[in-house]
Every structure is written in structure tokens, then in C-alpha cells.
Amino acid sequence: MKLSIIIPVYNEIGTIAEILRRVRVVPLAVPVGYGPANGSVVEFEREIVIVDDGSTDGTREYLRTLENAPDIVIVFHEHNQGKGAAVRTGLQHASGDVMLIQDADLEYDPRDYPALLQPIVEGRSQVVYGSRFRGGPTKTMFFWHMVGNRFLTLVTNVLYDTILSDMETGYKVFTREVAERLDLKAPGWGFDPEITAQILKCGYRIYEVPISYTGREFEEGKKIGWRDAFTVLWTLLRCRFTR
Ligand SMILES: Nc1nc2c(ncn2[C@@H]2O[C@H](COP(=O)(O)OP(=O)(O)OP(=O)(O)O)[C@@H](O)[C@H]2O)c(=O)[nH]1
Ligand SMILES: [Mg+2]
Numbered sequence: 001m002k003l004s005i006i007i008p009v010y011n012e013i014g015t016i017a018e019i020l021r022r023v024r025v026v027p028l029a030v031p032v033g034y035g036p037a038n039g040s041v042v043e044f045e046r047e048i049v050i051v052d053d054g055s056t057d058g059t060r061e062y063l064r065t066l067e068n069a070p071d072i073v074i075v076f077h078e079h080n081q082g083k084g085a086a087v088r089t090g091l092q093h094a095s096g097d098v099m100l101i102q103d104a105d106l107e108y109d110p111r112d113y114p115a116l117l118q119p120i121v122e123g124r125s126q127v128v129y130g131s132r133f134r135g136g137p138t139k140t141m142f143f144w145h146m147v148g149n150r151f152l153t154l155v156t157n158v159l160y161d162t163i164l165s166d167m168e169t170g171y172k173v174f175t176r177e178v179a180e181r182l183d184l185k186a187p188g189w190g191f192d193p194e195i196t197a198q199i200l201k202c203g204y205r206i207y208e209v210p211i212s213y214t215g216r217e218f219e220e221g222k223k224i225g226w227r228d229a230f231t232v233l234w235t236l237l238r239c240r241f242t243r
Contacts, residue, residue: 003028003044003117004096008086009063009104010053014221016062019104023048024071026110034122042121044098048072051090054080082188091179099179103170105216112136112211116173119207126178127204129164130171130211141215144226152232156193159240160200164208168192168232171211178204189228190235197239 005023009016028044052060054077063074073093077086087101098120102108112130119125132138133149153167172195181202186194199206216222 001042001044001098001121002047002096003098003100003113004047004049004090004094005100005102006087006090006094007048007050007102007104008053008083008090009050009055009059010080010083010086011055011057011059012104012221013055013058013062015105016059019102019106019110020048020066020072022106022110023102026113028113028117030114030117030121032118032122034124037121042117044117046071047094047096049090049094050074050104051086051093052076053082053086054078082191084184084189084191084194085187087191088184091182091184094179097176098173099176100173101170105221107213107215108170109212109214112171112209115209115211116171119209120173120175125205125207126175127199128173128207128209129166129169130173131164131166131169131208132211132213133165134208134210136210136212138213139215145215145224148226148229152193152229152236155233155236156196159236160197162200162206164196164206166208167196169211174199178202186235189224189231193232193235194239197236201239 028046030042032040048071052063066072067074075089075093116128116130119128149168153164156167157163182198
């Protein structure tokens with residue numbers, strides 16, 4: 001099986017080389033402890049799909065130096081369009097059986113990949129989210145971000161009748177079958193609610209596994225702000241009440 005690791009990148013010159021190093025070295029052997037293949041190990045081939053979203057800080061020039069790497073596909077957006085647009089471009093260029101979204105900062109840890117892939121290889125789910133709120137090792141960050149995350153996840157649960165603990169997580173993993181049913185349109189921070197809404201409206205149950213999380217500080221480039229919560233809320237409502 002092949003894993004496509006989709007990395008949307010916008011002005012991450014401080015972290016792009018390190019995240020690529022981490023993504024490339026992490027072992028992708030997933031033990032199967034369930035179902036007919038119990039006892040076997042599934043080895044994933046890896047494909048890294050990087051989408052530069054119009055970076056202006058040198059990230060683009062750095063990525064140009066990697067264009068001939070055999071394990072990497074790189075796509076450049078002429079202008080900045082937002083994370084949602086970057087992921088959509090990434091999905092269009094991905095050839096794997098399973099898709100995994102990986103942010104280009106260092107907040108999420110690729111060592112969680114085997115745990116994220118396990119419910120898929122065991123045939124328990126087509127969609128897995130890594131949750132920062134299910135007891136994994138996490139750096140304790142901002143109180144109001146936690147409140148915002150919990151609130152947006154609660155709204156998702158009420159509107160779509162589910163019990164997620166972390167709708168906004170960066171780690172979203174799904175099969176090609178799911179990817180082919182998506183019709184993503186939100187260019188920016190509407191990405192997470194839109195993909196979650198479409199997955200749930202298709203009738204898939206999302207499997208959650210605990211992941212580790214090392215949030216960055218605003219001085220380190222953290223960009224998300226409280227205004228972005230309104231985009232998320234609006235997207236949740238729009239997707240719930242329109243087709
Ligand atoms: N902020 C931002 N990120 C983008 C954009 N396009 C692609 N990305 C990438 O999407 C990923 C998520 O962005 P982040 O800024 O880390 O978003 P976040 O983790 O929700 O918030 P912060 O870490 O607080 O900034 C990163 O890999 C970005 O480089 C864009 O237009 N804006
Ligand atoms: Mg981030």
C-alpha cells in the first residue's frame with residue numbers, strides 16, 4: 001500500500017527542512033492485530049506531496065532544490081490561496097491508497113503515523129483523526145485556544161450527531177475512496193469543518209486516536225487567531241444546511 005503525505009506549506013522556512021526529515025525517516029510498518037490478517041505487518045510505501053501556497057520567505061527557493069527527489073512531488077501555487085486550497089491541490093496530485101495531511105510546522109509528530117494508520121489497515125475505519133484531547137503527550141498551551149477548539153468540536157457534534165474530541169486537528173487520514181467522494185471548496189480555514197462535514201454526511205464514522213502535540217508560540221510563527229473561529233462556525237452551518 002502507498003501512503004500519500006500531503007504537506008500544505010506557507011512561509012515555513014524555519015521548519016520545512018526539519019519536518020521533511022522527520023516525515024522521511026519515520027517507519028511506516030503497521031502491525032495488524034485484528035481481522036483476517038492478524039499478526040502480519042503492513043509496510044507502506046511513502047509519497048510526499050508538498051504544495052507551496054505562494055510563500056515569500058524563501059520556502060519556495062528551498063523547495064526548488066528538492067524538485068528532483070524521487071519520493072517527493074512538489075506543486076507551486078502562484079499566489080497564496082489558503083490551507084484548504086493547498087490541500088485540495090495536494091489531493092489532486094496524490095497517487096496513494098491512503099492520504100494523510102501533515103502541517104509543515106513542527107506541531108504534529110510523524111511518529112504518530114503507525115497509530116493513525118492502524119484502524120485503516122485493520123479495516124476498522126476509512127477515516128482516522130489524531131486527537132490532541134485524548135490523553136496523548138501534549139505541550140500545555142493557551143487556555144482560550146482550548147476553549148475555542150472544544151466549542152467548535154461541540155458544535156460539530158451537535159450538528160452532525162457524533163462524539164469527536166478534536167475536529168480541528170491537523171492529522172486527518174483517509175482512504176482514496178473517501179478522497180474521491182469529497183468536493184472541497186473552502187480555500188482557507190474552512191478546510192477542517194468542511195472536510196469533516198462532508199465525511200460525516202457521506203456516512204463514514206471517524207475513528208480517533210490520541211496523538212502528541214507540541215504547539216508553537218506566536219513568536220515562532222503561530223498565526224491562527226480568534227477571528228478564524230467565525231469562518232469555522234459559518235462553514236459548519238453552511239455544510240449542514242446546504243447540499
Ligand atoms: N496560515 C496559513 N497556513 C497555510 C496557508 N496555506 C498553507 N498553509 C499551511 O497549512 C498548515 C497549517 O497552518 P498553520 O499556520 O500551522 O495553522 P494552525 O496550526 O492551525 O495554526 P498556527 O500553527 O497557530 O499558525 C501549515 O503547514 C501552513 O504552512 C495559508 O494561506 N495560511
Ligand atoms: Mg500549526
